[in-house]
Amino acid sequence: MITNHLGTKSPYRYVANINCTKDNNLQGCAKKIWMLVRHGTRNPNVLQIQKMQGYLPILKDIILERNSNLSQGYLPILKDIILERNSNLSSSKLQKSDIELFENWYPKVNEKDSKKLTIEGEHEMLELAERMQARFPDLLPPVYSNTSYKFKFTNTQRTKKSAENFAVGLFGKKTAKDVYFPEPIKHDAVLRFYKMCSKWISNVKHNDSTYAERQIFENSLLMKEALRKISKKLNFENMLSFDDVNLMYTTCAFETAWTSNTKSPWCIPFDIDTIKVMEYSEDLKYYWVDGYGKEITYKQACIAFNNMLNFMTAEDPYPHAVLYFTHSGTLLKMLSHLNLYREDKPLRAADYNDNHNRKWRVSKIDTFGSNLAFILHKCNGEKKLLVLHNEVPVKLPSCPDNELCDLQKIKDYYSSSITDCSFDSICENN
Numbered sequence: 001m002i003t004n005h006l007g008t009k010s011p012y013r014y015v016a017n018i019n020c021t022k023d024n025n026l027q028g029c030a031k032k033i034w035m036l037v038r039h040g041t042r043n044p045n046v047l048q049i050q051k052m053q054g055y056l057p058i059l060k061d062i063i064l065e066r067n068s069n070l071s072q073g074y075l076p077i078l079k080d081i082i083l084e085r086n087s088n089l090s091s092s093k094l095q096k097s098d099i100e101l102f103e104n105w106y107p108k109v110n111e112k113d114s115k116k117l118t119i120e121g122e123h124e125m126l127e128l129a130e131r132m133q134a135r136f137p138d139l140l141p142p143v144y145s146n147t148s149y150k151f152k153f154t155n156t157q158r159t160k161k162s163a164e165n166f167a168v169g170l171f172g173k174k175t176a177k178d179v180y181f182p183e184p185i186k187h188d189a190v191l192r193f194y195k196m197c198s199k200w201i202s203n204v205k206h207n208d209s210t211y212a213e214r215q216i217f218e219n220s221l222l223m224k225e226a227l228r229k230i231s232k233k234l235n236f237e238n239m240l241s242f243d244d245v246n247l248m249y250t251t252c253a254f255e256t257a258w259t260s261n262t263k264s265p266w267c268i269p270f271d272i273d274t275i276k277v278m279e280y281s282e283d284l285k286y287y288w289v290d291g292y293g294k295e296i297t298y299k300q301a302c303i304a305f306n307n308m309l310n311f312m313t314a315e316d317p318y319p320h321a322v323l324y325f326t327h328s329g330t331l332l333k334m335l336s337h338l339n340l341y342r343e344d345k346p347l348r349a350a351d352y353n354d355n356h357n358r359k360w361r362v363s364k365i366d367t368f369g370s371n372l373a374f375i376l377h378k379c380n381g382e383k384k385l386l387v388l389h390n391e392v393p394v395k396l397p398s399c400p401d402n403e404l405c406d407l408q409k410i411k412d413y414y415s416s417s418i419t420d421c422s423f424d425s426i427c428e429n430n
């Protein structure tokens with residue numbers, strides 16, 4: 001399925017774990033939960049919307065022109081016959097059903113709605129909450145109390161609405177209105193720590209070298225071959241540029257994420273090989289900006305890691321549940337801080353063919369709504385953590401053989417995260 005390769009704009013429904021079976025041996029042991037949740041499916045940013053509105057209609061017209069022998073004025077029935085014949089006779093033209101998808105397409109979002117949470121995003125959050133509650137009914141009870149629950153979101157509409165819909169999933173619509181959400185702050189030191197990290201901003205985020213591998217891949221022969229294949233499929237005379245194809249890819253991703261009911265015509269240009277090439281360019285970008293590319297990127301996530309650990313080690317049993325709603329950048333840095341999905345070698349443009357089975361695949365690990373949950377279990381006097389990524393247990397490197405990991409082993413393995421986490425010195429903040 002090409003739609004399993006849509007990068008960070010993949011919908012959560014492709015990775016969600018709908019199995020909510022509880023582990024009977026652990027019933028009663030779960031004492032606390034700390035969750036980091038990327039907001040659900042959102043709209044594109046302003047620039048992407050402008051391109052979707054300004055450029056895609058032009059591309060659509062060219063695609064229709066290049067793939068149809070029809071002129072205006074044919075009777076609809078004749079048009080159908082000709083299109084049918086066209087799709088049967090000429091393998092270089094698009095199928096009739098594909099042409100119809102393009103014909104019926106128009107840009108779906110306006111700039112004023114940029115980055116807003118979508119209906120799909122609301123459902124993702126609500127259903128995620130319901131499943132987490134089914135798994136951990138004692139930690140996430142349906143009765144709200146502001147001593148048991150701590151919610152927090154960043155200063156954006158998409159995380160606010162995500163938190164609200166998660167609350168609806170836990171408590172129902174009526175009670176969710178009473179949930180206390182603290183006023184978000186511009187730069188939250190835990191939820192979006194990197195926005196306050198001067199060294200990361202200048203050395204990584206705003207440094208051209210961070211995007212070098214992605215750039216090399218964009219200009220590679222492999223990419224050129226993909227662009228050629230895509231252009232041929234659309235029956236273009238000249239080869240489409242990377243930017244053209246990337247806009248199609250992004251639109252395919254968003255429109256797929258928004259609803260499972262209709263197919264986006266912008267997915268038509270891709271087959272499984274070409275979409276995997278586009279996916280790799282995404283993986284390279286996020287590896288180097290939010291992942292393992294540079295140490296400071298994931299080192300600074302000790303802030304969020306210690307917030308979790310302090311909560312787990314505190315004797316105070318309240319709150320039982322800490323629920324943070326945040327962004328892709330936070331999730332990826334946290335996953336990297338934990339040493340999950342790490343490749344043996346840095347991800348490079350030249351190694352595409354060696355990396356077909358890579359662990360670092362943002363279409364899987366960083367979809368909309370992706371989440372990390374840490375659950376403290378106390379049984380027989382032992383404290384252990386269970387970690388779920390996208391609702392599936394993961395084995396931390398501190399416990400390679402066990403999903404339930406001794407808190408002490410975690411403290412030992414990540415000891416430098418605890419002892420060497422002076423954020424301002426890591427980030428060289430003045």
Ligand SMILES: O=C(O)[C@@H](COP(=O)(O)O)OP(=O)(O)O
Pocket residue numbers: 038039045192326327328329330
């Ligand atoms: O806000 C966005 O455009 C991206 C990047 O955010 P940062 O990594 O810069 O926070 O994250 P998203 O909201 O999609 O999770």
